[in-house]
Amino acid sequence: MKELILLLLSTIFVNNFVFARFLGTCPYMGVSRKIADSIGMGLAVIFVLLMAAVSSWFIQYFILNPLHIEYLQTIVFILVIAALVQFVEMVIMKTSPALYKALGIYLPLISTNCIILAVAILNIRENYNLIKTVVFTVGAGLGFTLALILMSSIRERLEIADIPKPLEGEPIAFIIAGLIAIAFFGFSGMM
Amino acid sequence: MSSKKLLSEFTPLEMASRKAGFLTGFTKGIIKENPVLGLMLGLCSVLAVSTEVKNAIGMGCAMTFVLLGSNILVSLLRKTIPQKVRIPVFLIVIGSFTTIVDLVMNAYAPAIHKNLGIFIPLIVVNCIIIARAEAFAAKKQILESVIDALGMGFGYTLVLFVIATIREISGNGTFSGVKLFAEFNPVLVMMLPPGAFITIGLLMAVLRAIKK
Amino acid sequence: MKETIKLGKYLFIICAVAGVTLAVTNYFTTKKIVSQKLKDENAALKEVLPVAFCFEVKNTFPKNGYDEKNNMVGYVLKVIVTGYSSEISALVGIDRDFKITGVKILSQNETPGLGSKISEKHFLLQFIGKFSEKILLKKDAQTGEIDGVTSATISSRAITDAIRKNIDEFKKTVK
Numbered sequence: 001m002k003e004l005i006l007l008l009l010s011t012i013f014v015n016n017f018v019f020a021r022f023l024g025t026c027p028y029m030g031v032s033r034k035i036a037d038s039i040g041m042g043l044a045v046i047f048v049l050l051m052a053a054v055s056s057w058f059i060q061y062f063i064l065n066p067l068h069i070e071y072l073q074t075i076v077f078i079l080v081i082a083a084l085v086q087f088v089e090m091v092i093m094k095t096s097p098a099l100y101k102a103l104g105i106y107l108p109l110i111s112t113n114c115i116i117l118a119v120a121i122l123n124i125r126e127n128y129n130l131i132k133t134v135v136f137t138v139g140a141g142l143g144f145t146l147a148l149i150l151m152s153s154i155r156e157r158l159e160i161a162d163i164p165k166p167l168e169g170e171p172i173a174f175i176i177a178g179l180i181a182i183a184f185f186g187f188s189g190m191m
Numbered sequence: 192m193s194s195k196k197l198l199s200e201f202t203p204l205e206m207a208s209r210k211a212g213f214l215t216g217f218t219k220g221i222i223k224e225n226p227v228l229g230l231m232l233g234l235c236s237v238l239a240v241s242t243e244v245k246n247a248i249g250m251g252c253a254m255t256f257v258l259l260g261s262n263i264l265v266s267l268l269r270k271t272i273p274q275k276v277r278i279p280v281f282l283i284v285i286g287s288f289t290t291i292v293d294l295v296m297n298a299y300a301p302a303i304h305k306n307l308g309i310f311i312p313l314i315v316v317n318c319i320i321i322a323r324a325e326a327f328a329a330k331k332q333i334l335e336s337v338i339d340a341l342g343m344g345f346g347y348t349l350v351l352f353v354i355a356t357i358r359e360i361s362g363n364g365t366f367s368g369v370k371l372f373a374e375f376n377p378v379l380v381m382m383l384p385p386g387a388f389i390t391i392g393l394l395m396a397v398l399r400a401i402k403k
Numbered sequence: 404m405k406e407t408i409k410l411g412k413y414l415f416i417i418c419a420v421a422g423v424t425l426a427v428t429n430y431f432t433t434k435k436i437v438s439q440k441l442k443d444e445n446a447a448l449k450e451v452l453p454v455a456f457c458f459e460v461k462n463t464f465p466k467n468g469y470d471e472k473n474n475m476v477g478y479v480l481k482v483i484v485t486g487y488s489s490e491i492s493a494l495v496g497i498d499r500d501f502k503i504t505g506v507k508i509l510s511q512n513e514t515p516g517l518g519s520k521i522s523e524k525h526f527l528l529q530f531i532g533k534f535s536e537k538i539l540l541k542k543d544a545q546t547g548e549i550d551g552v553t554s555a556t557i558s559s560r561a562i563t564d565a566i567r568k569n570i571d572e573f574k575k576t577v578k
Contacts, residue, residue: 014488019384020384021239022234022235022236022238022239022384022387023235023313024235025234025235025238069426071290071294071425071428071429072290072422072425073312074286074289074290074293074312074315075282075283075286075287075289075290075315075421075425078282078286078315078316079279079282079283079286082278082279082282113316114235114313114316114317116316117312117313117315117316118309118313121309121312121313122309125309164396165399165400165403166396166397166399166400166403167392167396170231170392170395171392171393171395171396171399172392172396173392174388174389174391174392174395175388175389175392175393177388177392178384178385178386178387178388178389178392179385179389181383181384181385181388182380182383182385185383185384185385188487188488188514189487189488189557242515271413272413273409273410273413275410276410276413276414279414280413280414280417283417283418283421284417284421286421287421287424287425290425290428291424291425291428294425294428294429294432294436295428295432297432297436298432298435298436298439299435301436301439301440301443362515362516363515363516377516379514379515379516379517382515382516383514383515
């Protein structure tokens with residue numbers, strides 16, 4: 001149990017997916033302008049991440065490994081993720097229009113987010129069992145959401161700040177991300 | 192349609208304008224539509240592998256190969272791909288090229304393969320390729336797709352190279368593993384994740400300032 | 404319906420072509436990858452136990468090392484320990500008297516420029532020729548003969564202590 005809690009905390013803080021591993025930086029820069037959007041995007045990512053990670057775990061250990069076609073990992077995982085995102089979008093649209101309204105617009109963005117494939121592959125590379133896979137995946141999603149919220153709350157204030165012209169927009173966002181990353185670096189010895 | 196003509200049928204003037212077209216097709220990937228600094232694509236791998244010039248070049252080559260291969264193939268298949276299954280076909284084509292790069296690098300450049308780690312399979316999602324394959328190769332002739340892929344790949348590699356050079360020299364005092372200074376106190380933070388974010392932010396700002 | 408079959412057929416052909424291409428690539432690269440891995444492993448073993456000519460063939464550690472005449476000349480241990488921010492894994496070679504013949508860091512992800520310096524030569528060369536009693540940081544014990552890496556005490560201590568403990572444990576199993 002202790003091991004699992006440690007894994008969860010270290011995935012959220014010590015090895016934060018955005019600030020320490022650089023995964024999911026593209027949507028991070030695109031979406032992180034409003035806090036509300038960040039929360040929506042974060043929830044959608046956690047949801048899809050969990051489904052993708054669990055299904056790719058089963059595919060790896062029950063299809064790819066027994067058949068000795070591990071080299072097809074990348075291609076199979078990306079197809080599964082793409083199909084999954086489509087499927088989730090369809091199901092949510094039919095069953096819960098309210099949820100679709102909240103998460104729907106983020107779903108297409110997610111299929112091209114490297115964080116999903118990265119988590120699926122990392123689970124296999126680190127030899128995690130199913131429970132650890134779930135914990136690691138939730139940690140990854142929470143870490144990503146935390147990064148989005150932190151960033152968007154700063155950027156909301158930046159809108160009205162007086163910034164040198166060439167730095168406006170993305171450049172200053174990157175520098176802020178760098179400063180947050182320095183803060184996160186303080187967690188690194190806590191393992 | 193001028194593109195249907197044989198090369199020998201072109202007048203010199205037409206040839207020149209065609210050449211100029213290719214040249215801008217190539218250079219726009221480097222400056223105006225640079226995939227990293229302009230279009231904000233493929234950031235994850237740029238930030239992650241730019242700690243060493245060697246890794247940066249390895250990653251750049253891998254990315255260019257996948258871009259080139261998938262652009263050529265998608266362009267060749269563009270008339271036969273049914274609209275409805277376009278996306279899965281793109282994914283399979285790109286995924287195959289990525290896997291080939293992964294396997295070949297593992298066999299012939301194991302050290303770089305190990306350093307790049309998960310970012311090799313991630314080439315597949317790399318927004319660049321998906322965006323480019325969709326926006327470009329599906330509509331254009333082979334030659335144009337090739338030039339576009341080369342321009343984009345070169346633009347990506349160049350940014351990666353510049354960032355890696357800045358980070359490796361300032362953060363470690365070396366260039367591609369070769370020690371540059373006898374006495375040098377490196378700025379450690381440049382090698383760490385924060386250094387990556389700050390370098391790319393400043394680089395973007397400099398590029399914008401120059402453009403104006 | 405007809406269209407679905409047509410699309411299915413198209414996708415099937417694409418998948419088949421991709422599958423075959425990858426299977427062929429995999430076939431040609433696997434051999435190279437496996438032999439490269441073996442070569443690297445052997446080189447690492449030889450680096451920490453230079454007197455040995457060949458090593459026991461098995462997947463677990465410790466491994467025995469043999470010279471040309473098939474005499475056992477030493478052992479290679481694998482040490483895995485949590486450092487400052489990552490897991491450090493290292494190979495340690497010792498001769499039959501349990502004197503260290505070499506240390507090699509296989510993987511670590513410590514702070515670049517600080518903790519990562521534990522994999523540099525001037526730190527690791529200190530271990531060679533010493534017995535486990537002396538494998539302590541100088542600042543931790545008077546008998547210690549290992550200088551830690553500046554500003555990376557936690558990483559240095561972790562690997563130093565782990566090497567000593569592993570050798571001591573191993574001694575018990577042999578005696």
